[in-house]
Amino acid sequence: MEDIHFTPGVLPPETAALRTRVRKFLAEHLSDYPSVKRAQSWSGSDRKFSKLLGANGFIGMTWPKKYGGGERSALERYVMLEEMLAAGAPVAAHWIADRQSGPLLLNFGTEQQRQRFLPAITRGESYFCIGMSEPNSGSDLASIRTRGKHTKDGWRISGSKIWTSEAHNSTYMIALIRTQPQDQKNRHVGLSQFLIDMETPGITIRPIQNMAGEAMFNEVFFDDVLIPDDMLVGTEGGGWGQVTTELAFERSGPERYLSSIQLIYELIHELSKNPTERSAIGVGRLIAHLGTLRQMSMSVATMLEAGETPNLAAALVKEIGVGFEQEIPSRAYELTGRVPLLGDDNDFDQVMAYITQSSRSFSLRGGTREIMRGIIARELGLR
Amino acid sequence: MSELTNIISETTNRLLEAYTSREQKHASEAGEWPTELWQALEQNGLTQPLVPESQGGVGTTWSDAFVIAFAAGRWQAPVPLVETIIASWLLSQAGIEIPSGPLTLIDDGHTLHINGDTISGAAAAVPWGQRATHAVAIISINDQPHVVLIPTSKITYIPDLSMAREPRDHLSASNAAFISAPITNTADISLVRCAGAAMRSAQIAGAMQAAIEITVTYATEREQFGRPLAKFQAIQQMLAVAAAKSVEGRMAAEIAFRTIDQTNADLSKAEFDTASAKVVCSEAVEAITDTSHEVHGAIGFTQEHDLHFITQRLWTWRAEFGSESFWAERLGRSILSRGAKNLWPDLIARQSGA
Numbered sequence: 001m002e003d004i005h006f007t008p009g010v011l012p013p014e015t016a017a018l019r020t021r022v023r024k025f026l027a028e029h030l031s032d033y034p035s036v037k038r039a040q041s042w043s044g045s046d047r048k049f050s051k052l053l054g055a056n057g058f059i060g061m062t063w064p065k066k067y068g069g070g071e072r073s074a075l076e077r078y079v080m081l082e083e084m085l086a087a088g089a090p091v092a093a094h095w096i097a098d099r100q101s102g103p104l105l106l107n108f109g110t111e112q113q114r115q116r117f118l119p120a121i122t123r124g125e126s127y128f129c130i131g132m133s134e135p136n137s138g139s140d141l142a143s144i145r146t147r148g149k150h151t152k153d154g155w156r157i158s159g160s161k162i163w164t165s166e167a168h169n170s171t172y173m174i175a176l177i178r179t180q181p182q183d184q185k186n187r188h189v190g191l192s193q194f195l196i197d198m199e200t201p202g203i204t205i206r207p208i209q210n211m212a213g214e215a216m217f218n219e220v221f222f223d224d225v226l227i228p229d230d231m232l233v234g235t236e237g238g239g240w241g242q243v244t245t246e247l248a249f250e251r252s253g254p255e256r257y258l259s260s261i262q263l264i265y266e267l268i269h270e271l272s273k274n275p276t277e278r279s280a281i282g283v284g285r286l287i288a289h290l291g292t293l294r295q296m297s298m299s300v301a302t303m304l305e306a307g308e309t310p311n312l313a314a315a316l317v318k319e320i321g322v323g324f325e326q327e328i329p330s331r332a333y334e335l336t337g338r339v340p341l342l343g344d345d346n347d348f349d350q351v352m353a354y355i356t357q358s359s360r361s362f363s364l365r366g367g368t369r370e371i372m373r374g375i376i377a378r379e380l381g382l383r
Numbered sequence: 384m385s386e387l388t389n390i391i392s393e394t395t396n397r398l399l400e401a402y403t404s405r406e407q408k409h410a411s412e413a414g415e416w417p418t419e420l421w422q423a424l425e426q427n428g429l430t431q432p433l434v435p436e437s438q439g440g441v442g443t444t445w446s447d448a449f450v451i452a453f454a455a456g457r458w459q460a461p462v463p464l465v466e467t468i469i470a471s472w473l474l475s476q477a478g479i480e481i482p483s484g485p486l487t488l489i490d491d492g493h494t495l496h497i498n499g500d501t502i503s504g505a506a507a508a509v510p511w512g513q514r515a516t517h518a519v520a521i522i523s524i525n526d527q528p529h530v531v532l533i534p535t536s537k538i539t540y541i542p543d544l545s546m547a548r549e550p551r552d553h554l555s556a557s558n559a560a561f562i563s564a565p566i567t568n569t570a571d572i573s574l575v576r577c578a579g580a581a582m583r584s585a586q587i588a589g590a591m592q593a594a595i596e597i598t599v600t601y602a603t604e605r606e607q608f609g610r611p612l613a614k615f616q617a618i619q620q621m622l623a624v625a626a627a628k629s630v631e632g633r634m635a636a637e638i639a640f641r642t643i644d645q646t647n648a649d650l651s652k653a654e655f656d657t658a659s660a661k662v663v664c665s666e667a668v669e670a671i672t673d674t675s676h677e678v679h680g681a682i683g684f685t686q687e688h689d690l691h692f693i694t695q696r697l698w699t700w701r702a703e704f705g706s707e708s709f710w711a712e713r714l715g716r717s718i719l720s721r722g723a724k725n726l727w728p729d730l731i732a733r734q735s736g737a
Contacts, residue, residue: 293631296634376623
C-alpha cells in the first residue's frame, strides 16, 4: 500500500490581489442576489452574468492569450472559483466550457478547433454541455450505445444521452460516441469524442424535471445527425483516455465541498440568534471539516499546477467533500428541528428546502460515491 | 519535505520500528519500561526537537515535530514522547533548565493552586505520571502564566491505566516544592491543552494510518469463500471510506502544525486549526476502529493480534487534551459570535497564514 497523503498546498502571493478583485466584482454585481438563488451555486445559470465574467477575464483564465485566455496559473483560477462559489454566483452557463470543454480542446483539439471555439467561451458567449450518460448506462460509461458511423459527408450519429445538465442552454455538446463495435474484452476502446452544434437538425432536447422542481438536466435524442469530420476531438477510438484525463480536474475543485455553503451561512445566521452548547458543537464540527476540505482541495490544485495527475487525491476530495455537502441539510435539521414548507418566505427555510432536495444529486454527478470508493480501494491495493 | 525533515522521519521510523515489536509492547502493557527505546530517542534528539540548539535541543520546526508525533502514533510507541516534547519546549520557553528523563504534562493547570513557594491540588489521568521524572503545567501566578515544574518525588500518584495499558496516574500534590518562570509566549493558560491537542491529533493520524495498513494487509491475505476478503466489494467500500477519513485527519493535523510554525508558535493564534485537527481526528476514530475490527473478525479482538495496540490507543487519545465536542464547542462559539457573513473571509484570512 502506498503512502497516501496530501502535501499542504500554498497559494502564491499574487492570488491575494486577485481575490480582492473578485470580491469587489461580486459585491458590485451580486449584492441584491437572493439567498435561494445563491444556493443553486454552480447549477445556477445566467448568461448575462457569464458575459460579465468573460468581459472581466474570469473565464479561461489559464488558457493561452492567443485563444482569449488570461495565461494565469491554475491556483489563481482556483481562488477566483472558490470566491464565486462561496458567494453563490450563477456560474452554470459557462461552467462546463470553462472547467472541461476548453481544457479538453487545449489538450486534444486541433489548432483550427481551438481558434474556432475557445475565444467565444472566454467571452462568456458560448456554452457547453457534456453528453456522457445514456439510458441504461449510468455509472457503466463504457457500455454506451449511441453510434457514430462514418460516411462520405461526415459522421452520422444516432442514439440518445441522458442527465445532460444545461443541454437546453448550450451552444455545443461534447459527446462520447461509440464509433467502433463494442469489444467485450477491451471495453474502453472504440469510443470517440465529438463537438456537436446543438442547432444541428435531428437533435431533440427533452427537459427532465428534477425533484426540486427544476428543469436543469435533459434527455437529448440524435436522429441520424450529421456531424462534419472536423468536429471529431482527438483520436477516433481514443475517447476513453481523453475523458479520464479530465476527471482529476472534475473531481477535486472547490465545487466538491462548497455546494451547500449557503445553507451553512443560513444555519449560522439562525443559530447565532441564541447560541447554545449544542448548536456551538454542531457548527464547530462542520467548520472543522470545511477548513480541512479546503486544504485538501487546494493541495490537489497545487499538484495539478505542478503537472501531476492526482487521480486518487481527487477521488478522496470528492468522497469526503460530497459527504460533507450532503450531510449539511440533516445537520441543519438536527440543530434547528425545522422542516421547511414551500410557502415559507424566509431565507433559511427556502435554502433548506432547496438544498435538502438538490443535495441528493451531489453524490451522483461526476461519478457516484461508490465509483469513487472503488477508485480509492484500487489504490489501496484491494482490487 | 526538507532534507532535515526526511532525516527526522527516517530516524524516528527506523528507531520506533526496531523497538516496538509485539513482544516489547506486551512487556510495556505488563508494566516494563522500555529503557532502550527511550535512550535511543533521547540520544537522537527526538525528545527535544522544539528546544532551541542554544538550550541543548534540536531547534527544529513544529512541522518536523509533526513527523515525530505521527510516527509515535503509527508505531504506538509505549513512551511519553510527545508529552516530553511539549514539556521540554515549555521549559525552554520559560528559560527553565530541562531535567533528564521522560516528562509529563498536566492538561489543566486550573486544578492546581500555588500557596507561597509550594503547590497543591489534584489532576486526573496524568499520562505516564509515575514514570516521568517531572510534571509540567501552566499555572497563573499573579495573573501571569507561568511554566511550573514539579518533581515526581514531591507528588503522590494513584496508579491507573488507559485501555491501552499505558499509565494514566491520578496526581495529588500537597504543599509540594516546584520551580517556575513566567512564559511570555502567550496570555492563555490553556497552552498545554492546545499543544497537547495538536500532538494527539498527529498521533491519532499516525495510528489511523497503521490501522488502515494492517487491515488492508489482512484483507489481502485472508481468504474466505475461496477468495481474499479484499475481493469483496463490501470490504473494498468499507475500507475506502475509512482510508478517506484517515487521510482527512492527517491533512488536518499536518495543517495545524504548519499553522503553529506560521504563527511563531503562538498557540493562541493557531488555536482554530489545532481545534479543527482534534475535531477531525477524534471524530475519525470511530470509523477507523469500527472498520478495522470488523474486517479482522475475531482475531483482531484478541491480545495475540497487533490491532488492539492501535485501537485501544485511538479510543484513549481521542478524548485527551480535549475531545471533539470540547474543541467543536470552542470553534462553534467563535463562529457564531462572528456571524455568517464573516465565516468565509475569516477562513481565508486564517488559512492564508495571516
